[in-house]
Amino acid sequence: MAETEVKHRKILVAVCEGEESMYALSWCLNNFISRDSQDALILLYAKPPRVVYSALDGIGNLFSGDVIAAMERYSNEVAEGVIGKAKKLCQVVHRDIKVETKIEIGDPRDAICQMVESLGVDVLVMGSHGYGPIKRAFLGSVSNHCVQNVRCPVLIVKRPISTNGDS
């Protein structure tokens, strides 16, 4: 039953705008990866596909090309911001850890599961929600989907309840 210890693990951390995923990354860095680790960390951000905001606005009119381009720029800035913040956090906790970053376009559930499969990831780490409240309303539970569909172990980290009662 007991197998040899894995020394060079590929750990995929799904990150997003929400505090949950940054807390999950922080917890992973402090509790799962040892100081002398040879693990490789892959930070994945899944960007919503353009189709989500390129069809119609709220009153049934098509968005203009300018609006779509501005939305696309904003979406890219958010993605870069999230990945940048996550990378900085890794460097603060483990200065020498090998970090790779990925920005994928698509439903986060599919993007995460496909990345786990294609890279042969050893452990998937994610926040309990995985994605913010608006995306969650549309997408359902990302973490629950991933637990059911990936083959590797999944570490789900819940952010402690704050003193003002928010979760």
Add this chain to the structure above:
Amino acid sequence: MAETEVKHRKILVAVCEGEESMYALSWCLNNFISRDSQDALILLYAKPPRVVYSALDGIGNLFSGDVIAAMERYSNEVAEGVIGKAKKLCQVVHRDIKVETKIEIGDPRDAICQMVESLGVDVLVMGSHGYGPIKRAFLGSVSNHCVQNVRCPVLIVKRPISTNGDS
């Protein structure tokens, strides 16, 4: 964001008759607990409450006292067997690890969540199924319930698919 490293974690591993939970324990010992760890491992087995088999048999007759006593003995033997196997596995992988064992009576979903809460567990580890196929049919997904209801991080370990196609 980065917090100080936890040195003395309480890790609760939910074990049962199924191979999934023994694989999860093995994976945890090899991947989550370092050789020089000061972590405390708590092995929990949840035994079905007596009411499950003490009411009526399949044709509407009450079980006799002898049958109930025999079932109770069998249930205790299974619990002791599972806990014994799990403890042995811990000693093989980490000879010096501090291991505590618990046998609780009740729905495993409640038993696990209550134990996490009462002991102030830092990480919950369980197999992807948590319990065998018969119990699962009655109880639903134990791991999914626990992810939603405990406050600590949850590590769900799926047993790799075997070559004959079984999961």
